Amino acid sequence: MRHQALDSKLFVENRAKLTSMLPKNAMAIVNANDVLPTNADGSIKIIPNADLFYLSGIEQEESILLLHPDAYEPKNREVLFLREPTELLQIWEGQKLTQERATEISGIATVKWLKDFPLALRDSMLSADEVFLNTNEHRRAAATVETRDDRFVSQCKQDYPLHTYRRLAPLLHQLRAVKSDLEIDLIKKAVDITRKGFLRVLGFLKPGVTEFEIEAELIHEYTRNRGAFAYTPIIASGKNACGLHYIDNDQVCEDGDLVLIDTGSNYGNYNSDLTRTIPVNGRFTKRQRDVYDAVLRVMQASIEGAVVGKAHRDWQHEAQLMINEELLSLGLLTKDEVAGHTREKPACKKYFMHGLGHPMGLDVHDVAPVDAPFAPGWVLTVEPGIYLPDEGFAVRLENDILITEDGPVDLMKDIPVEADHIESLMQEAAAKR
Structure with missing residues (x-):
């Protein structure tokens, strides 16, 4: 990141505001933006998902935030999932977040690798009554390109068809309008x-x-x-x-x-x-x-x-x-x-x-x-x-x-x-x- 380190208090407070608005035993999930292609094997530098950044301070590709404030195990109430910084990945793409560094940035104690996400998602889904998923609901958005959040919505509904799904965007719009x-x-x-x-x-x-x-x-x-x-x-x-x-x-x-x-x-x-x-x-x-x-x-x-x-x-x-x-x-x-x-x-x-x-x-x-x-x-x-x-x-x-x-x-x-x-x-x- 080009900017100086930000106070994790910002993201801790933002998550607290959101979770206070969720119904009892509800969960919310937010995905990073895609890395968009250009031509040949080129790509555009990732633009952080504003909602994910608002809630975590994380700017890295493929990251996922899972919030389940009423989870039985306290360690499962806030979980951040990241790409594992393997030696090969860091040779080709440079430094990636460690779990410790991600905790410093976000204030989230439980940080796991993406390979752990499917099992963690299933555990939370089977315990939650409602699931809040995110999409781009800006009224002027063209919304012609499918996003990671869009694909995740489709996958969740396919894998867990009997759950009740709700829109996260209206809650985030309300929160993000008022700046701390x-x-x-x-x-x-x-x-x-x-x-x-x-x-x-x-x-x-x-x-x-x-x-x-x-x-x-x-x-x-x-x-x-x-x-x-x-x-x-x-x-x-x-x-x-x-x-x-x-x-x-x-x-x-x-x-x-x-x-x-x-x-x-x-x-x-x-x-x-x-x-x-x-x-x-x-x-x-x-x-x-x-x-x-x-x-x-x-x-x-x-x-x-x-x-x-x-x-x-x-x-x-x-x-x-x-x-x-x-x-x-x-x-x-x-x-x-x-x-x-x-x-x-x-x-x-x-x-x-x-x-x-x-x-x-x-x-x-x-x-x-x-x-x-x-x-x-x-x-x-x-x-x-x-x-x-x-x-x-x-x-x-x-x-x-x-x-x-x-x-x-x-x-x-x-x-x-x-x-x-x-x-x-x-x-x-x-x-x-």
């Missing part, structure tokens, strides 16, 4: 790495550099701080910024254009998510500045409006109403168009067509109950934008916030966002070149 202090500290670390990357870009950007050179500056800063890209970065100059998920990042940044940078580092598998839109030459034009300030006002007001008890859809609608007024002032909407606004057909949709924000944590688009109001401990992104393909540019701004009883906390308040501040930093950097 330890989780918030990890997100703050990811945010700080992202801040360093953005400041590096402000000192680097000038007319003639390419989008991929900006990407290189970011990954340099993230890597040297034990981070990594939380997601494929969007480095979109000029009209490219009007494509919401533009990731080619292969064009030259021209004098007079804006470049939209949507990026974030992760740290310890916890993510950050930042968007800034900055002038390539260090100066906004008047039109660019007017649009920029409009988006900034909406972002700042939306941060203030993210309070405990608010429904996400109402928060989104409030932002749409604000964007309508800004678009009216910018000459992009008429009064009649604004007056005709409805929730189903927002007047601003041509210029602001996406969501205002999303939960964030172990996944960039993190899981949370869709019908739950904002609650203390939620971490959200706030990302309004205005997209003007006919004028050849777009502006999106994005900060990450923490919901608390005392109001929202802007986790990115130390990352420059005011236009004057951006221009000042870029001009200072240019003077030193």
Whole structure:
């Protein structure tokens, strides 16, 4: 693992929260993600299963966690199964977790090898009344590729057809939405790495550099701080910024254009998510500045409006109403168009067509109950934008916030966002070149 060792207390507490929600004599099982193939004999570096990591801190392939809190034998109440680090395996793939090291990471006392899993599973299955199994229930997931969890569900139902099976995902969504202090500290670390990357870009950007050179500056800063890209970065100059998920990042940044940078580092598998839109030459034009300030006002007001008890859809609608007024002032909407606004057909949709924000944590688009109001401990992104393909540019701004009883906390308040501040930093950097 690239990050420093995490306190196993985090995972011990997470398991305790989950097991307290399980019915009497129920068990739960979570599998690691697959190692995905590329071409020939290639494969992609494993991305840890977020649920398995949340409950154990384990990032190794093929791992399995079995929780049976009412098992007769205390040693069988939490069991972690790992690949056995044979000499041959370690020659070809490098160091693997020992049982002792896995206990240090997870706080789980009973760690066994995968060869012991079938017998241990049978023992627990024959004692449990209900079995909670996991699948990816993120509402935006394509779910077209069968996962290890999916295959395990099928195998369990085949081998133990008379058991009662239940969904684990709703319980984990409820738990993972509310971040503990330890989780918030990890997100703050990811945010700080992202801040360093953005400041590096402000000192680097000038007319003639390419989008991929900006990407290189970011990954340099993230890597040297034990981070990594939380997601494929969007480095979109000029009209490219009007494509919401533009990731080619292969064009030259021209004098007079804006470049939209949507990026974030992760740290310890916890993510950050930042968007800034900055002038390539260090100066906004008047039109660019007017649009920029409009988006900034909406972002700042939306941060203030993210309070405990608010429904996400109402928060989104409030932002749409604000964007309508800004678009009216910018000459992009008429009064009649604004007056005709409805929730189903927002007047601003041509210029602001996406969501205002999303939960964030172990996944960039993190899981949370869709019908739950904002609650203390939620971490959200706030990302309004205005997209003007006919004028050849777009502006999106994005900060990450923490919901608390005392109001929202802007986790990115130390990352420059005011236009004057951006221009000042870029001009200072240019003077030193």
